[in-house]
Amino acid sequence: MxxxxxxxxxxxxxxxxxxxxxxLYESHRLFCDVYCLEPGQSQSEHSHTENDKIxxxxxxxxEVSVGDDRRDLNAGELAVAPAGVVHGARNVSSERTxxxxxMAPHPGMKG
Amino acid sequence: MxxxxxxxxxxxxxxxxxxxxxxLYESHRLFCDVYCLEPGQSQSEHSHTENDKIxxxxxxxxEVSVGDDRRDLNAGELAVAPAGVVHGARNVSSERTxxxxxMAPHPGMKG
Numbered sequence: 001m002x003x004x005x006x007x008x009x010x011x012x013x014x015x016x017x018x019x020x021x022x023x024l025y026e027s028h029r030l031f032c033d034v035y036c037l038e039p040g041q042s043q044s045e046h047s048h049t050e051n052d053k054i055x056x057x058x059x060x061x062x063e064v065s066v067g068d069d070r071r072d073l074n075a076g077e078l079a080v081a082p083a084g085v086v087h088g089a090r091n092v093s094s095e096r097t098x099x100x101x102x103m104a105p106h107p108g109m110k111g
Numbered sequence: 112m113x114x115x116x117x118x119x120x121x122x123x124x125x126x127x128x129x130x131x132x133x134x135l136y137e138s139h140r141l142f143c144d145v146y147c148l149e150p151g152q153s154q155s156e157h158s159h160t161e162n163d164k165i166x167x168x169x170x171x172x173x174e175v176s177v178g179d180d181r182r183d184l185n186a187g188e189l190a191v192a193p194a195g196v197v198h199g200a201r202n203v204s205s206e207r208t209x210x211x212x213x214m215a216p217h218p219g220m221k222g
Contacts, residue, residue: 001193004177008167009187025191029163030141030215032191052140056119056167056211058187066115076120076169078211080136080143082112100167100189104141104215 008058012036012098019043021101028111030104037062037091037099045088053081053103055089060097063090119169123147123209130154132212139222141215148173148202148210156199164192164214166200171208174201 006024011034014020019041022034035043035055045065055064056078063072064079066087073079081087091097105111117135122145125131130152133145146154146166156176166175167189174183175190177198184190192198202208216222 001178002191004180004191004193005175005182005184005188006191007188024189025163025165027163027193029161029194030165030213032165032189050140052136052138054136054141054143054213064116067112069115071116073116077116077118078135078143080113080115080117082115082138083140100211102141102165102213102215104213 008034008098008100014038014096026106026109028106028109030102031106033101035099035101037097039091039094039096042090043088045086047084047086048107050083051103051105051107052083053087053101055079056100058098058100060091060095061093062097062099063092119145119211125149125207137217137220139217139220141213142217144212146210146212148208150202150205150207153201154199156197158195158197159218161194162214162216162218163194164198164212166190167211169209169211171202171206172204173208173210174203
């Protein structure tokens with residue numbers, strides 16, 4: 001059994017090179033990551049045919065786009081990118097950002 | 112298109128009668144709720160054959176059980192209940208608790 005309890009306040013590990021993803025849990029049903037973004041780091045806009053994604057800002061701020069909507073989200077705010085809708089995220093602030101990111105089903109694991 | 116941006120810091124609505132669930136988004140792939148628990152309120156232990164659940168404490172504290180493991184989670188901590196594993200939650204504190212709860216796939220919607 002994988003670890004089932006996690007503390008998102010201590011999970012973050014940042015990379016100077018690019019957005020860093022810390023996986024907390026994954027199955028074919030979903031993955032749950034902490035995305036760690038230094039100022040200026042981003043996830044380019046893309047979409048998934050069969051998967052919903054949630055971006056939930058934990059600390060800092062992050063600009064998130066879903067379709068034609070682009071918003072600056074503060075800690076506690078979240079965005080949902082339904083399957084087929086183009087989405088992306090960019091830390092346009094001067095502070096580090098962490099986000100809880102959940103995607104279902106997992107795009108890379110089969111049941 | 113449903114609303115895709117939400118603020119979990121203002122979404123909570125509590126009920127004196129029982130745990131209150133505020134749905135933020137749902138599809139057959141997942142649901143995303145804010146669970147609002149007054150002191151003493153709980154979700155009884157149960158399991159889902161085919162669905163993973165995440166309990167993520169947003170504010171306050173909550174006792175969460177997954178299988179034989181029972182822990183008191185503070186804001187920022189989360190628990191994963193994989194499909195088939197008995198789980199439940201109880202606000203044993205004297206403060207209100209809010210949790211982001213995500214389940215995938217949605218147990219009540221078919222694709």
